[in-house]
Structure formats: C-alpha cells, structure tokens
Amino acid sequence: xxxxxxxxxxxxxxxxASGSPRDNRAQTPPSxxxxxxxxxxxxxxxxxxxxxxxxxxxxxxxLEGDLGAGxxxxxxxxxxxMGVEGYVNSPTFTLVNEYEGRLPIYHLDCYRLESGQExxxxxxxxxxxAGGVTIIEWPERISEILPPDFIRVSLSYLTDTKRSLxxxxxxxxxxxxxxxxxxxxxxxxx
Ligand SMILES: Nc1ncnc2c1ncn2[C@@H]1O[C@H](COP(=O)(O)OP(=O)(O)OP(=O)(O)O)[C@@H](O)[C@H]1O
Ligand SMILES: [Mg+2]
Numbered sequence: 001x002x003x004x005x006x007x008x009x010x011x012x013x014x015x016x017a018s019g020s021p022r023d024n025r026a027q028t029p030p031s032x033x034x035x036x037x038x039x040x041x042x043x044x045x046x047x048x049x050x051x052x053x054x055x056x057x058x059x060x061x062x063l064e065g066d067l068g069a070g071x072x073x074x075x076x077x078x079x080x081x082m083g084v085e086g087y088v089n090s091p092t093f094t095l096v097n098e099y100e101g102r103l104p105i106y107h108l109d110c111y112r113l114e115s116g117q118e119x120x121x122x123x124x125x126x127x128x129x130a131g132g133v134t135i136i137e138w139p140e141r142i143s144e145i146l147p148p149d150f151i152r153v154s155l156s157y158l159t160d161t162k163r164s165l166x167x168x169x170x171x172x173x174x175x176x177x178x179x180x181x182x183x184x185x186x187x188x189x190x
Contacts, residue, residue, distance in 0.1 A: 031189035032178040034167040037158065044070050044155075044163060048077025050185040051151075051167070054177050055082070057103055057131040060147060062139040065155035070163045071137045074153060075107055078135060090137070095122060104132030111138040116145030149173035 038044040055061075061078070063071035072090045079088045082101030091097040091109045099105040106127040113119055119142040127134050128147065139146060149171030156164050169178045182189050 028168055028170070029175065029179075032169050032175045032182065034165070034178070034182050034186065036165055036186075038070070038163045038165055040161055041070075041073055044073050044165065045077030045080065047165060047167075047185070048074040048079075049081030051181055052078045052081025052101075052133075053184070054181040055103065055133050056177065057133075058129075059133050059174065059177075060128065060150040061133065061135045062146070062150050062152045063135060063137045063155070064139065064152065066157065069155040069157055070165075071153075071155060072109075074155065074165075075135050075137075078133070079105055079107075082133070096127065101133075104130065106130070106132055106134045107137075108134065109137040110141040113138075113141045116142040118142075120145055151178065 036047075038047065051061075055078075063074060065071055072088075076088045079099050079101060082099075082103060082105060084099040084101040084105065086099075088099065088107070089097070091107055092111055095108060095110075095112075097107045099107065108124070108127070110119060113122075124142070124145070136142075136146075149169075151174050152166075152168050152170050154166045158164055167178065167181075169175045179189050
C-alpha cells in the first residue's frame with residue numbers, strides 16, 4: 001500500500017491547507033493542545049509517562065525536533081509510563097526497537113531513511129497495524145506514507161536544560177484523548 005495521505009508543502013507533516021475546499025478535517029481545538037517548557041530531563045520524561053496513561057491500541061506518536069531536542073528522552077518517559085522496565089535507547093541503526101509494556105511499543109527512528117518507500121520496504125505497516133503504540137522519531141523523512149491521524153509532539157532546544165514541548169492531535173481521532181491527558185496532567189484544558 002503506497003497511499004499518499006499528506007501533501008508535503010514544507011518540512012512539517014500537515015493535513016490539507018486550512019480553508020481549502022477539500023479540507024473536511026476537524027480543526028484542532030486549543031483544549032487538546034499542550035504547550036509547555038520542560039525545565040529538566042525528568043519533566044520531559046514525566047510528560048511522556050503521563051501521556052502513556054491515555055494511549056490506546058494503534059495510536060501513532062510523531063516526535064519532531066532537531067538532533068538532541070529530546071525525542072528519545074520523551075520516549076523513555078512513555079515506555080516507563082507503560083510499565084517497561086529496562087533500558088530504552090535510540091534505534092538509529094536498527095530502525096525499530098520493540099518493548100513490552102501495557103501495550104506493545106514500537107519505537108522507530110527514521111533519521112537514516114530517505115523516503116517513505118524505504119519505510120514501506122522495511123515493513124512499517126506491520127507495526128502501524130499491530131495494535132500497539134508506534135512512536136516515530138524523524139517522521140519528516142517518511143511523511144508521504146503516514147496515516148492521517150496521529151499525535152504530534154514537537155520539541156525544541158531552549159537552553160542546555162530547557163526544552164519547549166508542544167503536543168497536539170492531528171485529525172479528529174485523538175482529540176478527546178488529548179483533552180483527557182491535558183486535564184489530568186495539567187489540571188485544566190485551558
Ligand atoms: N529538559 C530536557 N528535556 C529533554 N532532554 C534534555 C533536557 N535537558 C537536557 N536534555 C538532554 O538533551 C539530550 C536529548 O537527547 P535525545 O537523545 O533525547 O534527543 P533526540 O531528540 O532523540 O535526538 P536524535 O535526533 O539524535 O535522536 C539528552 O542528552 C538529554 O539529557
Ligand atoms: Mg533520538
């Protein structure tokens with residue numbers, strides 16, 4: 001299957017342009033978007049770990065951000081929140097690491113891929129369809145083959161110890177999940 005789910009108009013994965021005639025996708029309400037500054041590795045991991053409490057089978061989490069932004073650090077938090085014991089590291093060379101938690105976790109790092117086709121050749125669809133939690137670092141590399149609904153986590157470097165984090169659902173499927181997460185982790189959806 002080589003469906004084109006997304007048009008790639010810049011480096012980010014986006015849905016159809018807002019307001020275009022073909023745009024029948026739900027707008028993401030601010031109540032489902034989390035924006036905050038993490039002051040430490042622990043805070044970044046805690047955010048991942050709290051998100052993990054709300055994850056459901058089949059969910060896809062895209063982790064965007066430069067080298068060293070904190071994508072793998074965030075993933076460690078998700079894994080720990082899912083009950084994974086043991087070492088979680090970057091699958092840069094192996095492409096995917098699997099962990100057994102409350103749900104299976106498939107942690108992919110697409111940094112070395114040049115196209116979505118390479119990911120299809122690798123068998124990415126088997127992971128996406130396996131009913132686990134698929135976490136993808138460097139999803140920009142394979143944006144043309146990604147499904148339309150996912151949670152996007154964007155991290156950026158602020159200082160040696162601080163990172164900005166933005167978490168948002170793309171598509172309508174995970175809006176309620178993100179609202180629940182925001183309410184339980186931050187006490188409100190404002
Ligand atoms: N607040 C913070 N949140 C996350 N990481 C932080 C924070 N402060 C410092 N760091 C450090 O930043 C680095 C983040 O590395 P990490 O491997 O998570 O990045 P990455 O985005 O996965 O990079 P890559 O694209 O190379 O895989 C780690 O060395 C971590 O200790
Ligand atoms: Mg990484």
